[in-house]
Amino acid sequence: MEIGTLDVMSPQNGGRINTLVFYPGRCVRCGMCLKVCPHRVFALEGERIRLARPADCMECGACRKNCPSHAIEVDSGVGCASAMIKAALRGREDVVCGEDCCR
Ligand code: SF4
């Protein structure tokens, strides 16, 4: 059963500012999104996960890739530019936003 969804909306114009969508009803509270998100978009509030800073999402796709219950959707697009540049400098082909970029 879906409890609900939460789109990322701009407070100014009511339009979406990125493609991140969180389905709290699917979340099993594994904590992976807390670990992998380089911008701390998700937060633990009591025993629940919530979108704390949705506007900071830059659509790297790490949370969706690591969420075991498909509670997160995001079009990852080109991914994190910072991670790609740093991974290239390190000679890595497997780019991991968070591990390779902002932390
Ligand atoms: S797509 Fe990347 S930046 Fe956006 S919430 Fe997920 S892990 Fe964080």
Ligand code: SF4
């Ligand atoms: S990775 Fe998915 S299931 Fe795990 S806490 Fe985050 S939203 Fe919930």
